[in-house]
Amino acid sequence: MNSNVATLNKLQTLVVIGNGMVGHHCVEQLIERGALDRYRLHVFSEEPMRAYDRVHLSEYFSGRDAESLALSDASLYQTPGVTLHLGVPVLEIDRERRQVITAQGCVSYDKLVLATGSYPFVPPIEGAEGDSRLVYRTLEDLDAIRAAAANARRGVVVGGGLLGLEAANALKRLGLEAHVVEFAPRLMPVQLDDLGGLALKAQIERLGVGVHLSRATQSISAGEDYRYRMNFANDEFLETDLVVFSAGIRAQDALARQCALEIGPRGGVVIDDTCLSCDPNIYAIGECASWNGSLFGLVAPGYQMARSVAARLCDDVAEPFQGADMSTKLKLLGVDVGSIGDAHAHTPGARSYQFIDETSAGYRRLVVDATGKRVLGAVLIGDNSYYDTLLQYMQNAIALPSEPAALILPSSEGAPTLGPGALPEAATICSCHNVTKGAICSAIDGGCTDLGLLKSQTKACTGCGGCAGLLKQVFEHELTARGVSVDKSLCEHFAYTRQELYALVRVEGLITFDELLARHGRGHTGCDVCKPAVGSILASCWNQPIMDPSLVPLQDTNDTFMANMQKNGTYSVVPRIPGGEITADKLIAIGVVAKKYDLYTKITGGQRIDLFGAQLHELPDIWAELIEAGFETGHAYGKSTRTVKSCVGSTWCRYGVQDSVQMALTLEDRYKGLRSPHKLKFAVSGCTRECAEAQSKDVGVIATEKGWNLYIAGNGGMRPRHAELFATDLDDATLIRYIDRFLMFYIRTADKLQRTSVWRESLEGGLDYLKDVILHDSLGLGAELESQMQLVVNRYECEWANALKDPEKLKRFRTFVNDKRPDPDIHFVQERGQRRPIMAAELNLIPVTEETV
């Protein structure tokens, strides 16, 4: 006890100013290294939100909220001994008294870490104010941009660097016509050479973003067609509704200047190799630090500094900071851009290989040293698949192959890519967290055989995410090398993935499980994994009635009995109510059935009615009555099309611009009964107010004045995901053609039980690839996918109507095949005027109602 008190008294105070990505990383490292045994830690942040991911800031506009951008659980800052002061700017540092001064008082420090980052540089331009002087740096800035964009049509970004292009992407995501104005004669002047800049410009212009180079904005005045007019030299101008400045960053060194720390020639706190300023108790890390006259505006070097300082403060062995590789790989506006090392070939004697593809505006440059043996740098536009290999060649000084140009040539000839096996142990895989191949190997040796686990154990790929592809390759290579096979088999009966089985069924025209098992599987029974998966594939391909004798044994219980089994073994029944539109007569018919069979009734999220508590033997009677009243099965039990939700549309709504109900009916009628790897939900909204919530669906359609916008791969549920805008202003026929292709391509390539959202995220090449395949028919599959869908549509038949016609199929709907009684163990109690299953705890009570025999 006494010794504890003594320890407490000996605790020093460590203050970290700034809770950006670098400041946060430093705190994480400090806690991990046991700093709380010796320091009380105070973290000050002028922002109201704890550290968040600035690298992926533009995702804030495509659905990610502030919390999901946060870099850690809130719990990290609730660790005893750590105090996070959010929204509390430090006003002054008193180096003599060793105190930081805030509006709320003073805190004395023993050691101080400055991680104040940077601020956007806005050139002094006459007339720039309010919405013509926005910046792109913090979540608050993004909120301001969003507010300004609400009534805007066009937005301009000043600055064609990395952040400027990100900002342009953000404007585009907000639905604005985006333009980029750059002072230099090319885009990304720091990272790209002339030809690279040219290729990037061409690609970005193809995406509909205006690029204006060699333009200096001289003033901003009121516009005629838009809110503002940006005036350039030679009487040129550009009108816009808002202007975002992203013309570079400046070190946020105001506090350092105030307390008279030494400042570098381009700003920033001068630090030595240990990140120490001229004051032996004050460190500076990240973008506010100036090392050797240079500032570092990337996350990886900031993290290096943070690690180094954390180690030093804990008396661990600290790696000195000796500059950083500024190589970077990004997707800007959907275009791959990579810049490695000496991209400009400034090294004396450097020579280049260049590859130019004018058709797709692709460009690659490889810079090698005078001897032709080592990679010095590279520029990549349009295809970053070359990046990992080139970076490893440079970082590890690996000798070039005899024909170095092969490294940047199109890889159809099996170019010599550097396999993960060829990398030395010391090769850095993740530069954000400095994770080497050796560290990954030792994690695998420690028993880690799961990629997700590997990431959380080693932190690899949890920074900018750029190393994801390489990490996966190394991981799979190392597992294989250790004799751990990366097993992608569906189950013990099929050594194939779902996608491979789908291809076999299609190509060989197989229509039964037994045929597939005999030709490509093992054993003669299958299991509860492969049977439903194959059943689903057969249905997706051929759409035969699932109650046919050869198909029945494949179906999961819900498909077998065409109803949804609930916890007590009873079923719920959902008739299809297309588009959520229903007549009074039909509503009454449902009510009559529900009343007759005493079914618990609830409205579903998909605008239909769920009837609970039916026993197996009651299902045919219930369905006979529903079909008589004009209903069809709703497939609520299947991995298949569920509902097409709709708003009331232009027929009734004063805002509606299209008949969303009619479109919902058309879609639901077309895709009803379509079986797929997982369930499919649709919605159609009649205007941009989006009352049908189409952006949370697998397929979302939103009316525009000219037609329909198509959104894909959204999801609600456990892991919500906003759907992505896929195509705009489509006419009815084109919309349906694209949905046909999209759904069939998903069915063809998705894994079992994979929703469209997860599938889309796992697609290599992402949304652009999918657009190429569906909209531009890059694989030449369009007609095939459409005809496959048409076959399924033509073969549609209500499964319940089909089953009711066939006494053989109805045989199964008997609770007991030798007795007419219902299941005597099913009990209900009354609650809120309806019955519900009795709970285990209530079983010793006398049930209020019992099934009548």
Add this chain to the structure above:
Amino acid sequence: MTQSNTQRVETGASAVWQSVCNQQDLVNDSGVVVWLDGAQVALFYLPGVEGKNLYAIDNHDPQSGANVIGRGLVGSLKGDLVVASPIYKQHFRLEDGTCLEYPQQRLRVWPVRLNDGVVEVGVA
């Protein structure tokens, strides 16, 4: 409370074969349930399997408390014929009722045979 198709036939010293239903009541590669003097017995018929291809196992799923085993999917895992509970998907061996995931959940099984188109269950 009608007891259809019930006949008692001596099976040996201690058990009797009790007929429960006809072969036509079975569904190939799937299950049906019979009422047997207060017990619910799930019958699984796998005509494609060589050797024993008819099994009788308790219909009561101990994990969910519901009588649903007869509506589970049958399959084979590591050489054993199994049925997966339709609610929580745990597997029971048709041969002896052992649960692969939770050994304490063992299900009762009965001897069963096809006798001239009639399904008979051995009762003690």
